[in-house]
Amino acid sequence: MLFVWTNLTPNKFKPNVSYKIGANGHLFSRISEIKNQSNLDVLFLGSSHSYRGFDPRIFTKYGYKTFNLGSSSQTPLQTKVLFNRYMDSLNPKMVIYEVFPATFNVDGVESSLDVISNDKNDFNSFEMALKINNIKTYNTFFYALIRDLLGLNESFNESIYKGKDKYVSGGFVENKVEFFKPFPFEKRKVNIKDYQLESFLEIVNELKKRNIPLILVYAPISKVHFDSYTNTDYLDSLMSTYSVYYNFNNIISLNDSLHFSDSHHLNQSGVELFNKKLIEILNKE
Numbered sequence: 001m002l003f004v005w006t007n008l009t010p011n012k013f014k015p016n017v018s019y020k021i022g023a024n025g026h027l028f029s030r031i032s033e034i035k036n037q038s039n040l041d042v043l044f045l046g047s048s049h050s051y052r053g054f055d056p057r058i059f060t061k062y063g064y065k066t067f068n069l070g071s072s073s074q075t076p077l078q079t080k081v082l083f084n085r086y087m088d089s090l091n092p093k094m095v096i097y098e099v100f101p102a103t104f105n106v107d108g109v110e111s112s113l114d115v116i117s118n119d120k121n122d123f124n125s126f127e128m129a130l131k132i133n134n135i136k137t138y139n140t141f142f143y144a145l146i147r148d149l150l151g152l153n154e155s156f157n158e159s160i161y162k163g164k165d166k167y168v169s170g171g172f173v174e175n176k177v178e179f180f181k182p183f184p185f186e187k188r189k190v191n192i193k194d195y196q197l198e199s200f201l202e203i204v205n206e207l208k209k210r211n212i213p214l215i216l217v218y219a220p221i222s223k224v225h226f227d228s229y230t231n232t233d234y235l236d237s238l239m240s241t242y243s244v245y246y247n248f249n250n251i252i253s254l255n256d257s258l259h260f261s262d263s264h265h266l267n268q269s270g271v272e273l274f275n276k277k278l279i280e281i282l283n284k285e
Contacts, residue, residue, distance in 0.1 A: 002139060003146045017139045019147075020117040021156060025051065025072035026167040027118040028158045033169065037067045039091050044068040044171070045079050045203075046098025047111075049219040052265050053098065056170030058275040062283070068171030070098065071115060075108040076199035077131060078115050081124040083203055094213045096278075097203070099245075100221075100264070101235050104192040104200070112137045116144045131195060176268045178261035185228035185263070190235045204242050218247040220274055221264040222256040252277045 006017045022028050025048060041064045044054045050070030059066045067090060069082050079097070112132055116125055121144050129141045147153060160167040166174045207214045216239045226232070226249045239245040252274060254260070259270030266274060 002143055006139075006143050016135045017143055018113045018117075018136055019140055019143055020113055021153060022158045023072070023114055023117065024162060024165070025114060026158060026160075026162070026165070026173055027071045027114055028156070029160070029167050030069065030071075030171045031119045032158075033171065034067075034069075034086055034089065037090055040065050040067055040093065042066040042094050042096055043087075043090055043092035044070060044096050044098065045074075045083065046070045046217075046219075047074045047100050047103050048072050048173075048265065049100050049221075050074070050098040051171055051173050052175065053219045053271060053274060054096070054278075055168070055172050055174070055268075055271050055275055057168065057172070058272060059279065060170075062279050064279070064282075066170060067092075070171065071111060073103065073106065073108075073111040073114070075103045075106060075111055076196045076203065077108040077128050078111045080199045080203055081115055081128050082119075083206070084124050085119070085122070087206075092212065094215065095207055096215045096217055098217050098219050099235075099239055100219070101190040101192075101229065101232075104196045105190075107134065107193075108132050108196070109134045109137055113140050116141050121145050121148055131199075174268055174271075175261045175265070178267055179258065180222060180256055180260040180262050180267075182222060182224045182256045182263075185224055187230050188228055189231050190229055192238075201242070214243040216243050216245040217278070218245075218249060220248045220252060220254050220259075220266060220270065222260045223249075223254075224256060225263040246278075246281065248274060248277070 006014055044050050051068050054068055056066045109132055112128055125141055129137045164175055164177055168174050236247055254270055261267040
């Protein structure tokens with residue numbers, strides 16, 4: 001009934017199913033490319049700040065073989081799913097995990113729909129759905145599972161261009177043309193949900209068991225956005241207890257109007273400055 005209803009009715013009659021194959025973020029293209037990736041120097045994990053922030057072309061110039069496994073609004077729950085599926089085949093020498101405070105304080109529904117819709121589904125998807133415990137995630141999972149079993153996505157192809165975004169081999173999404181116009185932000189606190197932190201620690205501990213170095217990175221966001229958090233020291237202190245951690249908002253000075261496409265995503269000019277600084281740090285260590 002769910003499958004037939006979802007296929008035959010307009011969206012307004014199915015608010016609790018959200019199947020988003022080929023949605024913004026190019027996760028379908030990223031997953032399709034994984035079968036050609038192995039023995040990486042660096043694997044990137046995280047949210048859109050990861051797949052819009054770490055450009056594999058820049059790292060290639062400096063001799064690093066990388067792949068970006070970020071996804072839109074990716075919380076630790078979704079990171080764990082992708083980690084469990086692809087860590088063995090990608091076999092990285094190092095993991096760089098982008099940690100943005102908001103991804104630790106959301107329920108993970110939005111990102112779960114993205115992962116369920118754009119990747120094959122297995123027990124990891126089911127376990128994620130149980131932890132999120134949201135009707136939209138459950139319904140979308142069962143609908144996607146039937147599509148997987150029927151092979152309905154085998155002929156799907158995703159365009160490398162979506163609006164102002166361009167997919168770049170290696171998991172990166174490039175945005176060259178947009179510029180952010182700063183505006184005041186309301187003050188807020190960094191808050192972390194227990195179950196998100198639990199999934200995060202499972203990833204950290206698994207990497208330790210495998211003796212794979214982990215670097216945690218708070219990617220640059222606009223100054224007006226960064227300054228709106230009143231307890232950033234809390235996040236810095238917490239992350240520093242788990243692994244090597246760099247808050248690039250305190251390391252590199254960028255211009256809100258010149259280097260960002262919105263309040264928390266870099267444009268290509270900002271990406272190049274950020275990546276070169278990160279590579280400089282990697283080379284020193």
